[in-house]
Amino acid sequence: MINALWSAMRRNKILPSFYFDRNYDAYIPTRDDRNESRVDLNDKAVCFTDGSRINSTVQAGAGIYNQTDCEEYYYPLGCRCSVFQAEIYAILQCAWLHSLNCRNNASVAICSKVSSALVADTVWALTELSVHNSVRLVWTPGYCGILGNEVADGLSRQASAIKYIGLEPVLGVTSLTVRNELQHWACRELWKQWREATRFRQAKQLLRQANLSYTKYALRLCRTVLRILIGLLTGHADLNRHSLPLCQEDEETVLHLLGECSALVVKRANILGSPYLCYEELGKMHWCALLRLAKGSQRF
Ligand SMILES: [Zn+2]
Numbered sequence: 001m002i003n004a005l006w007s008a009m010r011r012n013k014i015l016p017s018f019y020f021d022r023n024y025d026a027y028i029p030t031r032d033d034r035n036e037s038r039v040d041l042n043d044k045a046v047c048f049t050d051g052s053r054i055n056s057t058v059q060a061g062a063g064i065y066n067q068t069d070c071e072e073y074y075y076p077l078g079c080r081c082s083v084f085q086a087e088i089y090a091i092l093q094c095a096w097l098h099s100l101n102c103r104n105n106a107s108v109a110i111c112s113k114v115s116s117a118l119v120a121d122t123v124w125a126l127t128e129l130s131v132h133n134s135v136r137l138v139w140t141p142g143y144c145g146i147l148g149n150e151v152a153d154g155l156s157r158q159a160s161a162i163k164y165i166g167l168e169p170v171l172g173v174t175s176l177t178v179r180n181e182l183q184h185w186a187c188r189e190l191w192k193q194w195r196e197a198t199r200f201r202q203a204k205q206l207l208r209q210a211n212l213s214y215t216k217y218a219l220r221l222c223r224t225v226l227r228i229l230i231g232l233l234t235g236h237a238d239l240n241r242h243s244l245p246l247c248q249e250d251e252e253t254v255l256h257l258l259g260e261c262s263a264l265v266v267k268r269a270n271i272l273g274s275p276y277l278c279y280e281e282l283g284k285m286h287w288c289a290l291l292r293l294a295k296g297s298q299r300f
Pocket of ligand 1: 246247248249250252256257260261262263
């Protein structure tokens with residue numbers, strides 16, 4: 001229920017705007033300059049900005065390092081902020097810095113890892129800063145070997161480690177975030193229904209947890225192989241019962257063939273890594289391996 005509310009949260013979807021008369025420069029150093037750390041930063045004021053997000057806690061943060069005035073700032077941005085949003089927010093806050101806005105006729109370099117389009121608020125803040133100063137937005141990716149970059153990176157990580165106090169989302173959620181959250185929610189709900197269902201005894205032995213990469217693998221299979229895979233997973237397989245029985249020890253079911261049949265011990269050890277497997281172990285096997293063993297049994 002909580003996740004269903006994602007779609008109702010404040011969004012940061014903005015209509016594209018084009019600014020043809022911006023009064024600041026955007027400077028992208030050449031690859032050679034970056035590799036040899038020759039990025040020219042001889043401006044009167046040099047600032048570094050960065051945004052980051054910790055995957056385990058999904059908390060994001062922005063950091064600013066004003067190298068000229070030795071100022072450090074960091075802003076926790078909560079759990080519903082992307083790295084890109086944090087990067088842009090860092091540039092916005094940097095353009096609003098009092099220490100930069102109180103300057104006149106100074107050259108100012110704001111270094112960022114963002115090389116793509118900015119959002120309108122940030123463009124306006126940079127435009128205002130450029131009224132009395134000569135401003136450059138310099139693209140400095142993380143591997144440039146520039147010390148200021150590392151300091152800003154450390155500040156943004158420090159911000160990401162701090163819990164945001166206040167209402168979230170801080171900056172509005174992106175369309176991509178909403179889509180991903182809805183996908184995860186739908187997956188969790190489907191899986192809950194699957195666990196609570198009282199039927200599908202055999203299929204439940206092999207399908208013990210939702211796995212998106214397995215699903216993608218299955219959707220890439222041709223129709224014939226996909227039919228065999230579904231038969232393996234559900235137990236409703238069309239086994240070739242006209243062939244001679246393999247071991248004559250037990251009824252030839254899918255689970256017997258995959259995990260227990262003594263006639264397939266060598267093939268099973270080669271393909272699945274063990275001569276005998278219980279249902280639980282079979283459930284952990286990649287479907288590709290199950291298909292290979294099924295093909296090796298010559299029953300499909
Ligand atoms: Zn057998």
